Amino acid sequence: MNDLSSIAEADKIESKIKSKSPIQLSKGGTNLTDFNRTTTRRVLVVEDDASLAGFLSAELQDHGFAVDIIRDGETALNKLMEKSAYDLLILELNLPKLDGISLIKHIRPTFPRLPVLVVTARNRTEDKVAALVSGADDCLTKPISLAELLARVRALLRRNGGLIPISSTVGDLTFHREDRRVERNGRRIELTPREFALLDVMIQNAGHPVSRSALFERVWNTASEPSTNIVDVYMKYVRDKVDHPGEPRLLHTVRGFGYELGPK
Amino acid sequence: MNDLSSIAEADKIESKIKSKSPIQLSKGGTNLTDFNRTTTRRVLVVEDDASLAGFLSAELQDHGFAVDIIRDGETALNKLMEKSAYDLLILELNLPKLDGISLIKHIRPTFPRLPVLVVTARNRTEDKVAALVSGADDCLTKPISLAELLARVRALLRRNGGLIPISSTVGDLTFHREDRRVERNGRRIELTPREFALLDVMIQNAGHPVSRSALFERVWNTASEPSTNIVDVYMKYVRDKVDHPGEPRLLHTVRGFGYELGPK
DNA sequence: CAAATTTGTGAAAAGATTGCCAGAATTTCC
DNA sequence: GGAAATTCTGGCAATCTTTTCACAAATTTG
Incomplete structure (x- = not known):
């Protein structure tokens, strides 16, 4: 498993592969957005469908995911129930033994947060709606575009954190989750718990803007909107510790939206 | 026709539209702060059926949607063709002047992605099938359950996974709705909230001209006509960022009407 | 071709958002 | 309990965004 192969490189491969997309997508997406990931x-x-399964599996593995394939709904349900070790479920709706929608309904109570990406045939939009109504998180229509698939898989994994890497690196900033150690350029950065949580969310979304409300929800663990400028204040605290004068800035403002972590 | 069009803003529109004006039920109030969070x-x-229409409208509005009501198929077709200003179409099949299925067939070529939710009477499964075949996206049977209606409306409108794609590509321009990222040719494009909303509407209607008033309605979230050249000014801002000198133009002027996004 | 209409452009005023600070409230730790 | 660290609030200043308006440029019309 070529786990550590940087995703940016994998994206180059992507552009070589002829897209089976109905729409011509831009060349490769040029995704500088996923930085070093250290967990699979x-x-x-x-x-x-064996050929589609093979295609999905091969592409996802090329892009650094570990993939298991199951061919019918019943086996999938058993496997999920006995082993809750998946970060994402990709699901065909027409399945032998137990159809996709029933499968979703069965697993949702047990795994309320497991991202489920449904794949449907074209011209079956009522299925699509039924899937979303019954608890799928996202939906793709055949024929599947590789770029679209990867974009959605990444978006889903990013949304609720997915599986959290033990450590991450963005530019010269390294972030070690388990022992709460953060360094930039060898210099140790001490963060308070909230500051750490804020930087954690930014790290998990490195290269993508994060909205102020998303930050508030995840760092302050609440469902409502921030009623003060608390997010901004903490962003300043973290900035003061991370972006020292003379160093290139890593924490950028996305005006009218939120903030983004990344070299620029 | 006992229209409820007692809303002041409707005045200007009435004078401009030649045929019978639809009931204007949109709630006014351009709120700059909330348009960033959730575009209405x-x-x-x-x-x-006036009573069903009233029910639908009231409930949808209570849940934060802006609603217009039209009573016959022909007027609906005119309104749709004149302004591509809607995110969702809810359609009765038995309509005066132009039935629902014909209406769908007429609008599909122009609005290939507009979600259409059809409402049918019970015991008319052949209608249901016909509607889905001719391009409807989902189907509800009377009597309508409110929860079901809202669930399906939301499913259809879901930004990621519904019918509106998470990311779109036009030529070498890629647009990521979810995380507010826009790139052309690998070059990152930073947009202000309004610029982003404007390009979003253009992207959703790529390949088709969008009228100036439709842009104003959707980007500025209002029911009236623009009283200044604000749309043109913002189109220039977006153009300056999207169409750099030397690159093929993507944002074209459709004189006397509005603008169109597409390679050409 | 000139007049009329429509669209593009620059600049400045008005409006909103974000950065920043100081101090108050809360929690943690001894 | 008290000191220290952390979290939070509110306000003002700096910065950026939105809007308006006057005029230039482009296009259509007569």
């Missing part, structure tokens, strides 16, 4: 995301593909 | 979704209800 585990994906369960439940798909009864 | 605009729903067109085409329903000939």
Whole structure:
């Protein structure tokens, strides 16, 4: 498993592969957005068409995911129930033994946060709606575009944190989750718990703007909007510790939206 | 026609539209702060039964949607063609002048992605099938359950996974709705909230001209006509960032009407 | 071609958002 | 309990965004 192969490199491969997309997508996406990931995301593909399953599996593995394939709904349900080790479920709707929608309904109570990406045939939009109504998180229509698939898989994994890497690196900033150690350029950065949580969310979304409300929800663990400028204040605290004068800035403002972490 | 069009803002529109004006039920109030969070979704209800139309409209509005009601198919078609200003179409099949299925067939070529939710009477499964075949995205059977209606409307409008794609590509321009990222040719494009909303509407209507008033309605979230050249000014801002000198132009002027996004 | 209409451009005023600070409230730790 | 660290609030200043308006440029019309 070529786990550590940087995703940016994998994206170059992507552009070589002829896209099976109906729409011509831009060349490769030029994704500088996923920085070094140090843990593997585990994906369960439940798909009864062998060739599509093979395609999905190969592409996802090329992009650094660990993939298991199961061909029918019943086996998938058993596997999920006995082993809750997946970060994402990719699901065909027409499945032998237990259809996709029933499968979602069965697993949702047990795994309320597991991201489920549904794959449907074209012209079956009522299925699509039914899937979303019954608890799928996202939906793709055949024929599947590789770029779109990867974009959505990443978006889903990013949304609720997915599987959290033990350590991450953005530019010259390293972030060690388990022992709460943060360094930039060898210099140790001491963060308070909230500051750490804020930088954690930024790290998990490195290269992507994060909205102020998303930050508030995840760092302050609440469902409402911030009623004060608390997010901004903490962003300043973290900035003061991370971005020293003379160093290139890592924490950028996205005006009217939120903040973004990344070299620029 | 006992229109409820007692809303002041409707005045200007009435004078401009030649045929019978639809009931204007959009709630006014351009709130700059909330347009960033959640753009108000605009729903067109085409329903000939006044009481059902009223019910739908009231409930949808209570849940934060802007709703217009039209009572016959022909007027609906005109309104849609004149302004591509809706995010969702809710459609009765039995309509005066132009039935629902014909309406769908007429608008699909122009609005390939507009979500259409059809409402049918019970015991008319052949209608249901016909509607789905001819391009409807989902189907509800009377009597309508409110929870079901809202669930399906939301499913259809879901930014990621519904019918509106998480990211779109036009030529070498890629647009990531979810995380507010826009790139052309690998070059990152930073947009202010309004610029982003404007480009979003253009992207959703790529390949088709969008009228100036439709842009104003959707980007500025209002029911009236622009009283200044604000749309043109913002189009220039977006152009300056998207169409750099030397690159093929993507944002074109459609004289006397509005603008169109697309390679050409 | 000139007049009329429509669209593009620059600049400045008005409006909003974000940065920053000082101090108050809360929690943690001894 | 008290000191220290952390978290939070509110306000003002700096910065950026939005809007308006006057005029220039482009296009259509007569």
